[in-house]
Amino acid sequence: MSQDSGTSESNGTSLVVDVVVIGMGPGGEFVVDGLLRHGLSVVAVEPELMGGECAMWGCVPTKMMIRAANLLTEARRVHGVAGVAKVEADWSLVARRVRDEATMGWDDSVKVEAFERRGGYFMRGRAKVVALEPTSNDRWEDKAVANGSERSPAPPNISVVVGDSRFTPQVGVVIAAGGFPSIPDVPGLAGAPFWTNREVVQLTELPQTLAILGGGAIAVELGQILCRFGVTVTIVEAADRLLASEEPEASSLIEDVLRHDGITVVTGAEVQSVIYNNQSFDLDIGSRGHVSAERLLVATGRRPMMADLGWAALGVDPDATSLATDEHMRVAPGIWAVGDITDRGAFTHVATYQAQIAVADIVGEPTHGADYRAVPRVVYTDPEIGSVGLSEQAARDLGLSVRVGVATIPEEARGWIHKVGNDGLIKLIEDRNRGVLVGALSIGPCGGEVLALLTLAVHAEVPVTTLRSMLFAYPTFHRAVAAAILDLEAEDVHFA
Secondary structure (H helix, E strand, O other): OEEOOOOOOOOOOEEEEEEEEEOOOHHHHHHHHHHHHOOOOEEEEEOOOOOHHHHHOOHHHHHHHHHHHHHHHHHHOOEOOOEOOOOOOOHHHHHHHHHHHHOOOOOOHHHHHHHHHOOOEEEEOOEEEEEOOOOOOHHHHHHHHHHOOOOOOOOOOEEEEEOOEEEEEEEEEEEOOOEEEOOOOOOOOOOOOOEOHHHHHOOOOOOOEEEEEOOOHHHHHHHHHHHHOOOEEEEEEOOOOOOOOOOHHHHHHHHHHHHHHOOEEEEOOOOOEEEEOOOOEEEEOHHHOEEEEOEEEEOOOEEEOOOOOOHHHHOOOOOOOOOOOOOOOEEEOOEEEOOHHHOOOOOHHHHHHHHHHHHHHHHOOOOOOOOOOOOEEEEOOOOEEEEEEOOHHHHHHOOOOEEEEEEEHHHOHHHHHHOOOOOOEEEEEEEOOOOEEEEEEEEEOOHHHHHHHHHHHHHOOOEHHHHHOOOOOOOOHHHHHHHHHHHHHHHHHHHO
């Protein structure tokens, strides 16, 4: 990292560096960690907090909240199984843990200091990529030769401007700008003090009533948490079922569970307008009537952060809704992208997976290309809903000859033993012609953990005959996979 003595700027910093990383969520953090380990000079640019949505407002704090809510429910399940328990919820304990343990009071100074101690340069602000006059690219060529491997094409001549500071990358730029909540265009919603997941995560006191607009993962997770802490919750979803991107069996099961928890679930309902009167929200849902609540959470999905980072200089279509990459995460010569902005799933594990590939490509190490056939995803409700690969309908839409096997958790030994809170099932989707799984659904008390076995099977294309010959420990939740395999094979018997 060197100071550019030719700068005409008097107040800002001007540096020549190897790589500029835009966005410091999980993907960006993984990239800078890898590049620093390989001895490259790195500037990290982040407009908000290092750690991004996952660490500060998403995955980590919400799972602490889920853990607390599930403990309350487990205590309430004691009755009739192990004795009698009296439970008194205390949200202040959850709020304190989220603040002090998960987010350090939404203060990233420790993270930033650790990054800079390792030799990185951190810049708080919004980045803009600008084109420069053509120059040589000898440093990049030298690195490629030294690594003895094929490099990606030389980067364009660009600089990254942040305020009055300028950073000129000699190797390239990694864009990990993340995503943001997608807010629907509903009359009356703009300007109203609605919440997103960020406000919920920072709550110190809970409302008495809450309406949730949306029925995806964020909606059902946060809705179940707050309901279990005593909030009266109503979920309003425009689609005809919750978790519309998941298997219908998942939607049906979670709707039953949420209703049993005490949540009012309204599906197939378009919100016509929102009125806020300084005390409460009123949602007009047409022929379905009205929903009133003290607070409103909007959880209608997320979109890639495609605010203009200088798309002209990057050679990117300014109207694009995400950044298309090749299998090495390259957007253009010397430009890589990882995470939500690639629209390959707004998951931390996707961002870090892509980051690993991008780092290897940048430093000239051989690596596998990105493979999205077996992307696992988990909705952390109780029960957990884990999915991987293709849904049954998606497999059929691709023209595959499909076999489906299902086993319900309560009917298996571990589920029967578990008794209360044992809702769940395993669903397997097989490509009959190849004899391998192309998708799976794992719902249950440990649905996300059982999913690991199924993710491996889909990713490695393990033959179903091999899975059938496995030993499955008894009594475990994952033993239901063996029962679902038997159900797969029974389909052929039925049609014989």
